[in-house]
Structures are given as C-alpha cells and as structure tokens.
Amino acid sequence: MTRRIRVAIFLPALGLFGVLLAWALVGIPDFGHYRGPYGYLLNRVALPERHMTNVVTSVVFDYRGFDTMGEEFILFAAVLGVVLLLRQGGREQPDELNDSVGSDGVRIGGVLAVGACVLVSLWLIAYGFVTPGGGFQGGAALASSVVLVFLVSSHKAWSGVASDHALDPFDGVGAGGYVVIGLGALIGGLPFLTNVLGPGVPGTLWSGGSAAFVNWSAGMEVAAANLILFTEFIDEYVVPLAAGDTAG
Amino acid sequence: MSVFPYLVAGWICVIGLYGIVTSKHLIHLALCLTVTQSSTYVLLLAVGYVQGGGPPIFKGVKLGTTAVDPVVQSLTLTDIVVSVTVLALILALALDVHDELDTMDPDRIAELQG
Amino acid sequence: MxxxxxxxxxxxxxxxxxxxxxxxxxxxxxxxxxxxxxxxxxxxxxxxxxxxxxxxxxxxxxxxxxxxxxxxxxxxxxxxxxxxxxxxxxxxxxxxxxxxxxxxxxxxxxxxxxxxxxxxxxxxxxxxxGDLFNMFVWLELAGVCGYALTGFDIRRMSALQGAVNFAVVNTVGGYFVLIGIALVYARTGALNLAQIGRTLSGQHPSGLLIVAMTLIVCGFLCKAAIVPFHFWLGDAYAVAPAPVCLIFAGIVTDIGLFGVGRVWFTVFDAPFGSHQRFVGDALLWLGIVTALVGGAMALVQQHLKRLLAFSVICHIGIMLVGLGLLSSKGVAGAAMMLLAHGVTTGGLFLAAGLLGVREPVRWTAGLWFCGAIALIGPPYVGVYMGHALIDDAAVELGRHWVQPLIWLAGALAGAAMLRAGAQVFLGLADDYDHGIEEGRDGPVPYLATITTVLVALGTAVSVVPGLAQRVVRGADRFRDRAGYANRVLHGIPMKESAHLPVVLQPTSTESLIYGSAALVFAVALAAFAVRRPDAARTRVFEPVLWPLRQLQTGVIGDYVMWVVVGTAVLGGVWAITLR
Amino acid sequence: MLVASLEPLQYSIFILVAIAATAVVLTRDVQRQIVVNGFYGILLVILFVVFAAPDVALSMLAVSTVGYPLVVLIAIAKGRAK
Structure with missing residues (x-):
C-alpha cells in the first residue's frame, strides 16, 4: 500500500473520528463545573482523616495507592525492557574516554548546581504530603539532577555515579519496598496497603503515616529507574563514540 | 465556548494520530505518540477543573475552600513520569531496528523486511 | 479470606x-x-x-x-x-x-x-x-512487558519490527481507553465499575457515553487483535520466543476480550441495556469477520508460528461471537473456548519451539496433530464445549446462521494446522519454511513433557464433568450488574444458589453434527492441500487471500490507520443505532 | 477569584498549546522537532499551573526538561552516527 492510498483512506476516517470525539467532548459538563462526587469527597475528608494537606499526594499514595503501585511497576518493567534490549551482546565499557570538561570553574559550578538540584529533589519527595511534590516528581527530578553530573564532568565520573551494579538494587528495593509495606498491613490482618502508622501530624514530614514510607520507596524506584534508563542511553551514545576514537 | 478546553484536548489527540500515521521516521513517530498521550493529560485535568478553585492543597488554606479535583491530578502525574520510560522503550526498539537496517523510515523498514 | x-x-x-x-x-x-x-x-x-x-x-x-x-x-x-x-x-x-x-x-x-x-x-x-482506571494500569503494564518480551530475541531482525508494531498499536489503543475513562469520569465522577454502572443506570444514551464506550471497547479490541485491529499480532507472535508466545496466546490476547465483557456487563449495560441488540450484533459481526479472516489467513502461511498466530486471531474471533451474544451461555462458551484454546495453542507454540531444538520427532508430530484436532473441536474434544455453548446461545436467540460460520472458521484454522503438521513434522514437503530458529539448547524429553501436559489438558477440557455447568453459573454472575453493584457498594452478599451437578453437560445434536463435519472438512481440505499443493495454492488460496495479504503490510502507519478507521466506523455505527 | 479573572489567560494558553502540539507533529526534521517539543512541554507546564495542578506541573517539568530531550537526542545522535 502506498503512502498516498494510506492517507486517502486515513483522512476521512480521522475526520469522522474527530467529529465523534467532538460530539462526546461537548457532552462534558461545562469547563470549570466539575460535578464530583469523587474529588469533592476526597477534598473534604483527606485533611481531617489523613492529616495530609496535599490531597493529590494522599490520593496517589493512600486512597489510590494500589494504582500507583501498578504505575510504578510499569516504570520498572519498561526499564527492564530497555536494559534487555540495549544490553544485548554484552557491550564493552570503554577503558578511557577523555571527555572531561576543561574548565575548573565549570566543574565547580556544576557540582554546586548538582548538589542544589539533588537537595531540591529530596525536599520535593520529603514534603510531598504537605506541599506540591512527592515520590514520583521528586524521583524524576532526582534522576535529572544526577544526569547533570554527566553534563558537567566526564563520562568516567558519570559511570562511577551511575553503574547498573549500584542502581539495580535501588530499583528492586524501591519497587519491592512498596509491595512489602502493603504486605505488612496484610500480615497484620488489615487490607493491603492500609496506612497503619497514620494519621500523622499535619504539615510535618510524618504527616503521611506509613504512606510516607510508600512515598520514599516510590521516590527511590522512580529515581533509580530513570537513572538506569539514562545510563543505558548515555552508554549507547558514548561507547560507540569511544570505540570510534580508538579505531580512528 | 465553555467546552473549548475539551476540544483542544480532542484536537491534540487527532493531530497526534495524524502524525503517527504519516510519519517517515520512528523517532518522529515516538514523539507524536507522546503528543497523543498529552491530550489525555489535558482532557483529564480540564474535566476536573473547578472555576475559581485553587489547587487541592490545604496548607495555609482553610479546609472547605473551593479546590479542583485531586483524583484526575493523581491519575495524570504518575502517567507523565511513566511516559518517559515507555518512550525510551519504543526508542530502544527503534535504535535496534536502525542498527540492523540503517533506516528509521517505517515504509523502508517494511520493504527491507520483505 | x-x-x-x-x-x-x-x-x-x-x-x-x-x-x-x-x-x-x-x-x-x-x-x-x-x-x-x-x-x-x-x-x-x-x-x-x-x-x-x-x-x-x-x-x-x-x-x-x-x-x-x-x-x-x-x-x-x-x-x-x-x-x-x-x-x-x-x-x-x-x-x-x-x-x-x-x-x-x-x-x-x-x-x-x-x-x-x-x-x-x-x-x-x-x-x-473492579476499578476502571486500575484496569487501565494493568493493561498498560501487561503491554509494556509484552513489547519487551517480543523484541528481546534480537538475533532476528523481524523480532524488532514485530515489537515496534505491537508497541505502537497497543499504546494508541491504551490512549483510547484512557480518553474513554476520562469521558466516563467527566459524566459520573467515579472510577469504580459498580459505582459508574449505578450512576449511569436509567440515564439516556448520550453522545458522550456512546463515544466513551467505543473508545474503551476499541482500545481493548486492539489488545485482543480483532479485525481491523489485528495486524500487529501476526508480526509479533511470529517472532517472539515459543514460551513467550504461550503466555501471549493463552492470556495476554484474551484480557482484551475479558475487558470488553467486564465493562459491558458492569457499566455500559446500564445506559444501553435497552439497545443491547445493536451492541451485541456489532461485536458478533466483528467476531465472525475476525474468525473467518484468521482462519483463511492461517491457511496460506508458510511459517509455523505465524500460522499459529492467525489461528489465535481466528479463535479470539469465535470467542467474541460468544461474548457478542450477550447471554450467559454465550459468555460461558467464550470462557470455555478461552480455556481450551489458550492451553492447547500454548502447547502448540511449545511444540513449534521443539522443532528448533532437534530434528523433528514423531512424538512431536503426534502432539501437533492432537492439538490441531482439539482446536477444531469434534464432539467432546478440545474447544468443542465452547463451540457447543455458543451454538446453544445462538439458537436461543434465533440466529442459526452463526453456527456454520464459526465452525467453518475453526475448521479452516484446523486444516491449516493439519496441513502444516503433515508437511513439517511428517516431512511430506521440503519447501516449507517453518520459520523456527534452529540452534536452541535443551533436553527434548523435558520440553516435550511440558508440551504434552498442555496439549493433553487442552484436549480434555470438554470432558471435565461439571465444568461447563459451573462456567455457565459463573457467566450468570459475570452478567449480573445489579448483584455486582450491591455486593461491591453495599456489601450485600449473594443469594444462596442451588448445588450444581457433577455430570457432563449435554449438547445439542446440531453441535455434534457440526463438530464432526468440521473435522471431516478440515482433514479433507488439509489432504487436498498436501496432495496437490500447487493446485491448492494457485486455484483456491491465492485468489481468495490476495487482498487480505496485501493489507498485511508490516508498515506501522497502515496499522494505526486501520485502528482509527475501525474505531471511527464502529463509533459511527453505534452513533446511528444507539441514539 | 484570582483564577476566575484569568479567563483570557486560560484561553490564550489553550490556543498556544494546540498550536504547539500541531507544530510538534508537523516538524518532520527530528532535530528541530525535539526543540519544538521542549517548547510544547513548557507550555504544558504553564497550562497545568493554570489548571491549579502544581503537582502535575512539577511532574511535567522534571520530565520535559531532562527526560524527553536526553533520550531523544541520544537516539538521534545514534541514528546519525551510523
């Protein structure tokens, strides 16, 4: 089938699809007039019952914590998949790759920046139950800040920070920790993922109860998973480059 | 025009699909997939929006203040973080295809496959 | 507990x-x-x-x-x-x-x-x-694992292409489901299936609900590989390693159908219950077309696992027919078929995998033929009970024409397998490219034992006393929206029900005749194809199947295009009929 | 009340997002596309803030500043290198 035939069949179908979609969308209650009841109920009860000021995080890690466990495992499985695909055939690590950034100023500034970003990320995870943030956002931010190490220093420094030997345990423990906390409640005779330690003190680090631990394990998992992913891609990029250097 | 935000979400979905079908490059295709996915974020958040409502965070705000729906936000935020890994998975497949066939044009790939 | x-x-x-x-x-x-x-x-x-x-x-x-x-x-x-x-x-x-x-x-x-x-x-x-978004999460998770498991066997290029097509089509399907969920949430403010059903009951069918149902159903059907969402499956299953194919064919494909059944009987049955014929008929026809396309495409495959992949499509189509009848017996038939087909086809994939390990052995040939016959379903063998229950359901609804079509589809797939078995395992033809990667390791007796257990279980499903009655009872509960909502939302326990007998489910005479005829037809067709391969190919298979094969291009743009076309057409049909 | 007075801002950001999404799709050159996509990501972040969804905005920010660009740029570089 040529491209022209494909587009000729596709455009009318897409038009019909769009019309149907629009027909559905105009049936939604007017913008800004959400009718509930789910969200309104949670907004009402989350603070009094769970002592968490950030309702979104309480939904993510407490009310619908089981969904989040599934999402976390999507991350986990996708990373396993990327590793499986990119690490086929046991790629060699380059011995030495002279790609360090020349200026000391850049390096010092970079290290400071990395430190600051890491601190902000940890703060995002820790105070997720109080202010915007939480394990998912903080974990992603943490991984992003560690990638800065690669950008401001050398590949050598990077591979010291992010090797799969160091990261895989975090990945596994983060994902497994979530399940173990859930199972803990189950062994105690309560439903899976029951928040046994809550409610905590509103506005503090411990406002989450045991959901705070869930939050931290999710943060660990998200950060480790993203870092493994970035490591795999960076190696994919750097290693052939290094091989090219030595050959040329 | 108070359904305008939903229609924007619908448009993003449709244009993303258009990009996927007409794409000539697997990386382009993967990014179009993320565009289609972003339509779900826009739609979900628009659905849960309350006019005049603040974020569902009651830190320094009296409980009972009008706030938007927290559920759609929780559904969206995990999905966004996950989307990178799924994108990476598809790109990893695309890279392996490229290693073998030296092309990322879906039409050419099918041709070379026979 | x-x-x-x-x-x-x-x-x-x-x-x-x-x-x-x-x-x-x-x-x-x-x-x-x-x-x-x-x-x-x-x-x-x-x-x-x-x-x-x-x-x-x-x-x-x-x-x-x-x-x-x-x-x-x-x-x-x-x-x-x-x-x-x-x-x-x-x-x-x-x-x-x-x-x-x-x-x-x-x-x-x-x-x-x-x-x-x-x-x-x-x-x-x-x-x-029991939660709509939670179902979506598991669907995505199953998908992500599936893409990686398809593509990792990197020694073959086609594995990657199969995985890319699998990934893109199913990801698009997943977004459709999510948009559908967002629409439903906008209307009901709920994600729990029972609560959504409760909120929607008595509501007038609106454009929003029709399109939401279309998107969710089509997203699930992408996973289930129903025509025209099926193209990726042949590419993906043909290349995944044999044990992975076992999981794919046995459960991953089927969760799509399961999802359609679940959302219909807990959610959409509420607003569309009075129009259920139109919904059921659309699914029924999709199922029939899928079954026939799958069976016909299986006939022309020269590659063993690709053949099995199309046989999976064929049987998924038959299951959708059962589901589309929307009655307890129909759903039970689909479930029985899912069980028998999943186990048997899984066994056949493993048998195909055995070919890569050593030279073909006669024992494997026996397994292959046994499995092929189980998939045709002569009386009380393999998928027979599923077929028989669907037959009964169709007759109860006055649709006698459904039976010959689905038996024919199953027989076509069966004939393809018998023919392939004769050519590959018995060596009746040398030019058959069975497409199995040689050079696998493994002790043949060990692998063959697992294969044998699966094929034997799949063959015996129909003669387990009392099983069919229990599946019908299960289907009753699966369909009971009010009872489900009462249990979930208010914790009202179900009523005590009568004890079920442990005897073989009687089947209609028609089913007995169709089952026997299907076996005879499949054997005859396979014999013709083996004895006169050239005549069969040039006169029968190629002319009929040329257009179908032209569509199986392997280009991802085409596949996504068909997904959009299918969704738009199904949505259009429902928009007209359900209003 | 503050948000209610931002009606024109809401509409303009919606229009911008729609235009940017279209631009991402229509940019056929992948190197240019990743730049446009970064811009689209930032617009989405702003949109999420307008929607009173700071958590989602943070999520998008973390992902669209490093995640998408890094992964895609390396894929592009890899594609060019061969």
Missing part, C-alpha cells in the same frame, strides 16, 4: 522486584527459583480465591477504603468466578512457560524471568480489578 485477593498480583510483582534487587549477587538458578516460587504461590492463592468466589466473600478494598454511602473512595478488587478462573489460567500458563524457558532461553538473558512474572501479575490484576 478476602485478604488473599491481592496475592496473585502482588506476589509475582514482589518476586520480580527481589530478582532485580539481587541481580548482581546471585546466580541465575536462584532467580529462576524465585520466579517459579512466586508464580506457584500466585497459582495456589488464585485457586483458593476461585473456590471461594463460587459462594463466599470476594471483595478487597485496598488501604481499607470501603465505600461510603455508595461512593467508592479507594481501589477495590471484586472477584467473580470467571475473573478468578482467568487468574488461575494466567498463573498456570506462566508457570508452564517458565519451566519451559529454563533450558530454552539463554542463561545470559537478564531480567527475562522478572518480566515474565510481572506480566503474569498484570494479567491477574486486570482480571480481578
């Missing part, structure tokens, strides 16, 4: 996490052991859950968030016998696949076991869940 419900899901997931955490410090045999233990534990618990779900308490609210005055505030598992049975099947087939993989998959392949058991957990979660 409701504490057991999460275990078939979380134990495999925990096993995978432990495997990865210990990745660099422990040997491979320990990983395999952990995986096997996790899946076996999941299997045991899912069997207990199945037994209890027949009568007892079957709810689990995660985090202890029970509904308040009919509003669900957490995620819940609500298990009925069909869901629990699906979880049992998922764990059992995964166990078989893992055992087969021990010698079959290279030891160097890291993370393989972990991905397989996460896939198992995801499928169980999908079957047990």
């Amino acid at each position: 409701s504490w057991m419900l999460p275990l078939p899901v979380v134990i495999p997931l925990l096993g995978a996490a432990v495997n990865v955490a210990l990745d660099h410090v422990t040997p491979r045999w320990l990983h395999t052991t952990i995986a096997l233990v996790a899946v076996t534990t999941g299997l045991c618990f899912s069997i207990i859950v199945l037994v209890h779900s027949m009568s007892g308490e079957t709810l689990h609210w995660f985090g202890g968030w029970t509904p308040r005055s009919g509003v669900a505030i957490g995620v819940g598992f609500a298990v009925d016998p069909l869901g629990a049975g699906f979880a049992v099947l998922a764990c059992a087939l995964t166990l078989a696949a893992l055992l087969y993989s021990i010698p079959y998959i290279e030891a160097a392949t890291r993370n393989y076991d972990a991905l397989v058991i996460v896939l198992c957990g995801a499928c169980c979660g999908f079957a047990l869940s």
